[in-house]
Amino acid sequence: MNKKHLKILSASIVVMLLAFTSCVKDLNTVPIDPKVITSANVYKDANAYYGVLAKCYAGLAVSGQQGPAGDPDISGIDEGFSQYLRQYFNAQELPTDEAVIAWNDGTLRNYHEQNWTPSGEFIGAMYNRLYYQISLCNEFIRESSDAKIDSRGITGADKTAVQTYRAEARFLRALSYWHAIDLFGNVPFVDENSEVGSTPPQQITRANLFTYIESELKAIDGSLLTPKSVYGRADQAAAWMLLGKLYLNAKVYTGTDRYTDCITYMKKVIAANKYSLTTNYANVFKADNNTSNEIIFPINFDGIHTQTYGGTTYLINAEVGGSMIPGDFGLKGQWAGLRVTSAYVDKFSDITGATDKRAMFYTSGQNKAIVDVFSFTDGYAITKWTNKTSTGANGSDLTYTDTDFPVFRLADAYLMYAEAVVRGGTGGSQTDALTYVNLIRERAYGNTSGDLAAYGDITLQFLLDENAREFLWECHRRTDLIRFQSFSKSTYLWPWKGAVAAGKSLDDYHMDLFPIPSTDINANPNLTQNLGY
Numbered sequence: 001m002n003k004k005h006l007k008i009l010s011a012s013i014v015v016m017l018l019a020f021t022s023c024v025k026d027l028n029t030v031p032i033d034p035k036v037i038t039s040a041n042v043y044k045d046a047n048a049y050y051g052v053l054a055k056c057y058a059g060l061a062v063s064g065q066q067g068p069a070g071d072p073d074i075s076g077i078d079e080g081f082s083q084y085l086r087q088y089f090n091a092q093e094l095p096t097d098e099a100v101i102a103w104n105d106g107t108l109r110n111y112h113e114q115n116w117t118p119s120g121e122f123i124g125a126m127y128n129r130l131y132y133q134i135s136l137c138n139e140f141i142r143e144s145s146d147a148k149i150d151s152r153g154i155t156g157a158d159k160t161a162v163q164t165y166r167a168e169a170r171f172l173r174a175l176s177y178w179h180a181i182d183l184f185g186n187v188p189f190v191d192e193n194s195e196v197g198s199t200p201p202q203q204i205t206r207a208n209l210f211t212y213i214e215s216e217l218k219a220i221d222g223s224l225l226t227p228k229s230v231y232g233r234a235d236q237a238a239a240w241m242l243l244g245k246l247y248l249n250a251k252v253y254t255g256t257d258r259y260t261d262c263i264t265y266m267k268k269v270i271a272a273n274k275y276s277l278t279t280n281y282a283n284v285f286k287a288d289n290n291t292s293n294e295i296i297f298p299i300n301f302d303g304i305h306t307q308t309y310g311g312t313t314y315l316i317n318a319e320v321g322g323s324m325i326p327g328d329f330g331l332k333g334q335w336a337g338l339r340v341t342s343a344y345v346d347k348f349s350d351i352t353g354a355t356d357k358r359a360m361f362y363t364s365g366q367n368k369a370i371v372d373v374f375s376f377t378d379g380y381a382i383t384k385w386t387n388k389t390s391t392g393a394n395g396s397d398l399t400y401t402d403t404d405f406p407v408f409r410l411a412d413a414y415l416m417y418a419e420a421v422v423r424g425g426t427g428g429s430q431t432d433a434l435t436y437v438n439l440i441r442e443r444a445y446g447n448t449s450g451d452l453a454a455y456g457d458i459t460l461q462f463l464l465d466e467n468a469r470e471f472l473w474e475c476h477r478r479t480d481l482i483r484f485q486s487f488s489k490s491t492y493l494w495p496w497k498g499a500v501a502a503g504k505s506l507d508d509y510h511m512d513l514f515p516i517p518s519t520d521i522n523a524n525p526n527l528t529q530n531l532g533y
């Protein structure tokens with residue numbers, strides 16, 4: 001077992017859990033004889049709780065019970081496509097200037113053409129994956145109350161450990177509900193108090209779900225591990241980062257800005273003094289990035305123990321094609337899928353990487369302009385993600401990657417702080433905002449040549465572009481563009497926005513939210529579809 005990964009729960013126990021917890025109609029779970037496996041003997045001691053918690057984490061990383069395919073968590077889509085991070089990446093990146101994909105599977109192309117519908121299987125898979133994850137966490141939280149722990153004779157340090165595990169499960173649930181509020185808006189709501197097998201869940205408003213997520217994250221703060229205690233587990237800093245994300249986007253979600261609160265929590269992350277920028281930017285995205293002091297919360301991957309066709313296996317294999325050499329990326333083959341649009345390329349004055357090292361483009365045999373989305377050589381390729389280590393060694397497998405995905409990292413805290421200050425939040429410092437931005441740029445340039453001269457240089461447009469340069473393919477872009485009113489109904493265009501080669505502004509803002517899948521609308525009379533669908 002790789003030291004950086006939690007042991008994944010056995011398949012039989014997971015099936016039992018989902019037989020009790022599934023709230024999405026088409027998850028197709030199969031119950032087993034409760035005389036063989038029951039909650040009483042699943043949660044028999046603290047080690048057993050740890051094993052079940054591992055599945056809650058693994059729900060972000062793997063797509064089924066045996067890996068890489070063959071026993072999927074959710075149905076209705078090829079298992080390789082169904083993995084959580086792969087679905088989230090597609091939803092966050094393909095509708096933007098940061099990514100196009102050369103594949104024409106099902107309704108995948110609708111993402112970059114921005115003409116999705118409630119019947120699209122990829123939107124349905126993202127939605128189902130969210131509620132599968134929420135159901136896993138609900139069951140764990142339900143079974144780890146103090147009353148349940150006491151009834152099973154778990155006391156002392158073991159009880160304290162389980163209480164910490166419970167707080168981690170609440171964080172993971174809050175993370176998925178944040179994805180839900182951001183992607184879908186008003187969504188069904190279930191928690192540990194929801195009666196299993198009861199009537200379909202009620203829809204919660206976006207504003208009320210915001211308040212719920214906020215209250216959950218604040219409530220668990222004292223029960224989570226202190227910052228940087230155990231790599232790969234959610235700690236206080238991870239919760240602070242998620243609160244910061246919630247507050248930075250609060251005006252989108254609720255109509256009221258919370259920039260001051262964002263500053264408060266970014267100051268807590270920075271003041272923890274546990275994180276620092278990795279000197280070499282490229283090393284944050286390599287197969288041994290678990291050693292990076294910059295990553296606050298990752299999704300962990302291991303080429304032997306967490307095999308999946310999603311996650312960074314997808315990112316790295318899909319970015320390699322054309323004349324690119326798979327071995328240069330620690331791979332044995334290429335999937336020839338992902339590239340960037342010219343609008344993204346143009347955010348760099350020098351695309352060679354000689355000045356800003358975040359310009360990680362592969363241009364040999366590639367056309368900058370995208371005439372044919374489905375031709376890999378149309379659009380520059382990217383070399384950012386790799387299954388090579390910082391010393392040049394291959395990962396443990398040449399298909400399934402070891403590279404972890406940084407959900408939150410320190411550079412994000414720096415830029416979130418700066419943006420909240422620029423947007424008028426109080427409690428921050430203009431001097432600190434400039435310092436943090438320049439720290440990021442000094443790392444990118446290898447010196448101070450990229451430094452901004454004054455705080456006044458940190459305009460909102462600069463921050464939007466700097467986020468793009470810093471966080472390419474880290475699942476930020478759609479959310480950022482919406483926050484800056486640059487996504488759907490906007491004068492900012494990129495190739496193939498709105499299914500037009502030159503790009504076009506959409507008629508209204510309804511595309512800033514995805515539709516509730518028609519399968520759930522039809523199955524649940526308590527739901528109302530998002531406007532415009």
